[in-house]
Amino acid sequence: MNATKQKILIKSLDLFNDSGISNVSLRAIADKAGISVGNLQYHFKKREDIIEALYFELVEKIDSILFIKTDDLLQSFLNISVEIVTILYEYHFFLLDFITITRRNYKIKRHYSELSKRREIEFIKIVDVLIKNGVFREELLKNEYHSLFKRIEVISNFWFSSILIQADVLSKESIKQYSLLISQSIYPYLTDEAKKQYATIFPSQLV
Amino acid sequence: MNATKQKILIKSLDLFNDSGISNVSLRAIADKAGISVGNLQYHFKKREDIIEALYFELVEKIDSILFIKTDDLLQSFLNISVEIVTILYEYHFFLLDFITITRRNYKIKRHYSELSKRREIEFIKIVDVLIKNGVFREELLKNEYHSLFKRIEVISNFWFSSILIQADVLSKESIKQYSLLISQSIYPYLTDEAKKQYATIFPSQLV
């Protein structure tokens, strides 16, 4: 990709992450990138184009890490959720402004909506494998794992928001906290066998 | 309260809920309330004052329903979470714009932060009671219920957002979905005794 275009995206991402999209003007981006507004406009005709470009960058990065190692199912499952949120952290402006963005960009909204549906199907498939391999227990309630997915989805998408409505800044510490939250939310669904394995993965969590 | 002031708040709430605060101008509010912008300004010197007033209305409403009936602990516990989210639904603009609002209104941010801490303490107290009464099981992991609180908090605060990033409108249906999500997230922490009770409360959830 064009060097200037690249620079614009990098600087935009920084500014968006720090201040939120609505507090970042095109002039500010141009300044930070050391170019003129005219030039900025040449590369991204509309402001929205920058946001779209960043969104698809994010999606691509996440897609690239979504495969589970079959030799160590539980560990792999937990790893992936942390890897995802680590990438999300890089683009956290997107999550903090999720509503604003999807409200005025139907393309992103529709794309995300499809993505989410695919992810859910993938999740349920993986859960089936985990059940068959004695890692997860069977469902005790109807759609119990569907419901678990939904909860994990909300937390993944809004964990950073949840922190920032109270804290003044977002730090990488939030990734660890997320990881704890998710692993503990999985715990009750593990078989006794897998619970033992969990104990070896997270010895510090034992009571 | 002054009738005009009341009207302003009601109409602002409607507009905010429908379009998000950043898409609602003072002129639009004045129009909807059938008054002049000058008059609007007379009652609320700053735009932010309207949002603050609505926020404190919301907090007050929630506070008024926060007490648990000791005769039917589980049912009461589940009821309250639905009652809360029902009130939140009335003021959902606030949740949808949570980040934006706390970013530029430090008073609300600080207040909410304190509120959240108090609520967590309350939650843990109630859980203790539930454990002592054989409704919840003991912790199997360190801070397991603290972690549960956090997850419920995120979901309460951002469930509506989570829906709206995919759907075009928010409906009361979302309250039911929330209720399902929360009750199922509680289920694994119930004692065998309480699980039986759960089955009578939600027979349709049984597998």
Place this chain on the structure above:
DNA sequence: GTTAATATAGTACAAATGTACTAAAAATAA
């Protein structure tokens, strides 16, 4: 009934913002 306080309307303004447009400069192709 006069005075003071409250409430309402209307206008004006300064600041910010996205973007359209023009022109020059730099790079590339012929």
Place this chain on the structure above:
DNA sequence: TTATTTTTAGTACATTTGTACTATATTAAC
């Protein structure tokens, strides 16, 4: 070298927005 395309800068503009300010109108107090 010349011609053409790509890239960059600069300016201008229309629009929106919050809010400050002024002037009436209405209500309440005495």
